Amino acid sequence: MKRVAILFLSLTIALFVSDPAAAARLTIGIGSIPNTPDPHRDSTANALPAYAQMFEKLVGVDDAGKIVGLLAESWRALSDTLWEFKLRRNVTFHNGEPFTAEAVKFSIERVLSPATKSPWGGRIAAVDKVEPVDAHTVRITTKGPFAPLLQGLTVVDILPPRYFAEKGEKEFVSAPVGTGPFRFKSWVKQDHMAFTANPTYWRGRPVLDEVVFRSIPEDSTRVAGVETGELDVALLIPPEQVARLKAKGVDVRSVNQGQGMVINFRATVEPLKLKKVRQALNYAVDKEGILKNLLLGYGRILDGQVVGPDGFGYNPALKPYPYDPKRAKQLLAEAGYPNGFTVKFHGSIGRYTKDKEIEEAVIGQLAEVGVTAHLEILEAGVFIQSFLGGTIGPLWIWAWQYLPAMDADLPLNFFQTRAIGRHFANPEYDALVARERAAMNPEERQKVLQEMAAFLRDDPPCIFLVQTAGIYAVQPRVQGFAWKPTYLMDLTRVRVAR
Amino acid sequence: MLQYCRARLVDLVIAVLGVSTLVFFLLRLSGDPVALLVTETTTREEMERLREALGLTAPLWEQYVRFLGHALQGDFGDSLRHARPAASLVWETLPATLELTAAALLIATLLAVPLGMLAAIRRGTAIETSCSVITLVGQSMPFFWLGILLILVFAVQLHALPSFGRGTLGHLILPALTLSAATMAKTARLVRSGMLEVLSQEYIRTARAKGLPERLVVLRHALRNIAIPVVTILGLDFGLLLGGAVVTETIFAWPGTGRLMIQAIQGRDFPVVQAAVFVLAIVFVVINALLDLIYVWLDPRIRFRRGP
Numbered sequence: 001m002k003r004v005a006i007l008f009l010s011l012t013i014a015l016f017v018s019d020p021a022a023a024a025r026l027t028i029g030i031g032s033i034p035n036t037p038d039p040h041r042d043s044t045a046n047a048l049p050a051y052a053q054m055f056e057k058l059v060g061v062d063d064a065g066k067i068v069g070l071l072a073e074s075w076r077a078l079s080d081t082l083w084e085f086k087l088r089r090n091v092t093f094h095n096g097e098p099f100t101a102e103a104v105k106f107s108i109e110r111v112l113s114p115a116t117k118s119p120w121g122g123r124i125a126a127v128d129k130v131e132p133v134d135a136h137t138v139r140i141t142t143k144g145p146f147a148p149l150l151q152g153l154t155v156v157d158i159l160p161p162r163y164f165a166e167k168g169e170k171e172f173v174s175a176p177v178g179t180g181p182f183r184f185k186s187w188v189k190q191d192h193m194a195f196t197a198n199p200t201y202w203r204g205r206p207v208l209d210e211v212v213f214r215s216i217p218e219d220s221t222r223v224a225g226v227e228t229g230e231l232d233v234a235l236l237i238p239p240e241q242v243a244r245l246k247a248k249g250v251d252v253r254s255v256n257q258g259q260g261m262v263i264n265f266r267a268t269v270e271p272l273k274l275k276k277v278r279q280a281l282n283y284a285v286d287k288e289g290i291l292k293n294l295l296l297g298y299g300r301i302l303d304g305q306v307v308g309p310d311g312f313g314y315n316p317a318l319k320p321y322p323y324d325p326k327r328a329k330q331l332l333a334e335a336g337y338p339n340g341f342t343v344k345f346h347g348s349i350g351r352y353t354k355d356k357e358i359e360e361a362v363i364g365q366l367a368e369v370g371v372t373a374h375l376e377i378l379e380a381g382v383f384i385q386s387f388l389g390g391t392i393g394p395l396w397i398w399a400w401q402y403l404p405a406m407d408a409d410l411p412l413n414f415f416q417t418r419a420i421g422r423h424f425a426n427p428e429y430d431a432l433v434a435r436e437r438a439a440m441n442p443e444e445r446q447k448v449l450q451e452m453a454a455f456l457r458d459d460p461p462c463i464f465l466v467q468t469a470g471i472y473a474v475q476p477r478v479q480g481f482a483w484k485p486t487y488l489m490d491l492t493r494v495r496v497a498r
Numbered sequence: 499m500l501q502y503c504r505a506r507l508v509d510l511v512i513a514v515l516g517v518s519t520l521v522f523f524l525l526r527l528s529g530d531p532v533a534l535l536v537t538e539t540t541t542r543e544e545m546e547r548l549r550e551a552l553g554l555t556a557p558l559w560e561q562y563v564r565f566l567g568h569a570l571q572g573d574f575g576d577s578l579r580h581a582r583p584a585a586s587l588v589w590e591t592l593p594a595t596l597e598l599t600a601a602a603l604l605i606a607t608l609l610a611v612p613l614g615m616l617a618a619i620r621r622g623t624a625i626e627t628s629c630s631v632i633t634l635v636g637q638s639m640p641f642f643w644l645g646i647l648l649i650l651v652f653a654v655q656l657h658a659l660p661s662f663g664r665g666t667l668g669h670l671i672l673p674a675l676t677l678s679a680a681t682m683a684k685t686a687r688l689v690r691s692g693m694l695e696v697l698s699q700e701y702i703r704t705a706r707a708k709g710l711p712e713r714l715v716v717l718r719h720a721l722r723n724i725a726i727p728v729v730t731i732l733g734l735d736f737g738l739l740l741g742g743a744v745v746t747e748t749i750f751a752w753p754g755t756g757r758l759m760i761q762a763i764q765g766r767d768f769p770v771v772q773a774a775v776f777v778l779a780i781v782f783v784v785i786n787a788l789l790d791l792i793y794v795w796l797d798p799r800i801r802f803r804r805g806p
Contacts, residue, residue, distance in 0.1 A: 122544040218748055
């Protein structure tokens, strides 16, 4: 037995070879890596930061939530349906192919083509055609006035058309090429995706030599990876593990991200049809208690609207519904439900941070005003399906994403009557959405979005809870790392001290 | 032998056909893959377009016939999410899962046999009690909990082993140990009770009476006689281990078929689930066939018996 023990121990020690790490490498632990190196095929939030190291879009969003040029230098709307983009010169793809208007045409058409099966197609479905004017000018025609075109373009990665023509789709997936700060090194399904610095990047070579995204689905394992030093950065740390990591000298930070968590209503059924009932439920829930006790303070209470101050279209005049059970009871009585009512509540486990705890807290608080909510946990696939099919709820937990474009149009256009699922129906609101989507002037569009937010504050389609936080851990040896509200991160200036 | 192989082949066809038919229809009952492919703000037309592109608008029977025809040629279609053939995704991840389950099986055997024997031989002593405690703990501890515990002890506290990923043999130890726990415990208990029974047999008394050293009595006369039930349990547990790998692979970020399947099921990636079930069913049936061959090698009585 002793011999076996010694053998086992020596085997263990011999096998654990620490990495020599000659180059400056940053290893990031994330819940999942892209399903494929093809950026037009995966729209999950976790795929965004990995793709963004290698590929770039025409436009992006800066730290203030403003749309800025990336591969496009400038743009203007020539008419309600025609846009012109001036492209950046002297940009080349990693294979040496120059970036031109043809690449823009190719990439947008590829996302729109049903053969690509791109989940991003819906964001730019209004695009009718893309025409190069010269090598560095491109015009985009939309089927009707479509003001949020730029927001749609923040998710369309630009790919090299010549490379595709020469090598084909398969070759591209095994050796993808973009214009980004890092070049593709390797991708092993469900394991890691690695990149090396692009020495000819148009904004200058990144400081790091190598970046590795490791796919680690289990929260505790990601936390352990930081504790052992195997990871330089771990994303999405559960709030309750923060104290432990901090005690070990790991820097734990948090960023409020472009995602508003709510209890959504199917406002087309009794008694949620009634505005007063929906208002009552907003008064009945203690948002501050949820933020403080369940999320341990990570996040920010939504100001009676689904986007935070970092979203385009945020309305600074709006305030959260105060926690006021008395007022809730009074409103219910006025609506004809003095003794409350019974309603089904669809929940999830592990879909959002602390979702089950939040569901239970909300149910407890609703019970205080006489509303009995029966919780039913749905499996992820069924959850989305019943959401899109309009059979979910009438109450369900939900997070409205407005990242990476950081634009309120994304969630707000969903509340129009013709939106999929049809969870909210009000012709007055529909008219606002139509006005917003046709408002080619950004200031005007912002004003209409704020008007829409005010409308929904008064006639709420959900219980507004919190803007969710992304908590992440960074080793002290890493400098210059910041996770953005957009879910993205600029790694070009990040250093790892030896 | 030829007859045996033929019978096994028929088993294989029936099992694989049955399982994949069941999976095909259950999957389609479970939900719509298109719903999971699109973003929340998609339009109805967009979903219809996608459904068309994925070939999901055809009647169910037509989809099934097409699936069977292609599956027989090893073609399960392209994954809905990975832009790659589903079969190749499964083949790529299978070695990792087989490596993990084989290692777990090996660890389970290496630990269970001595543990069970010790408990039987040292009956009524503190050794037996501690063996029972170990097996009880092993059998009742969930994979999930044990995995995280092992990471905390061996990776975080002792810095002896990596906490996640696949690569060196060091990466294999913690997940394999986690996965082996339940099988180890079950097998150890089986070895113990089998051993106790065999040791009370008359031929053991004879062996002892003729003056054989106790070591030989136990190893040669007793152990060989409990080999068959032990091998049976280990063989059957291989299937359980493939299932347990799903959880273990998730905890340790092990890039295997289990994780591929979980992701595919959650995303309603029909082709990948079908391919994975197909391949795993084949693996399971083949393992069972090998098990039968091991019986023959272990027990000469089976070898000399003719007929069924």
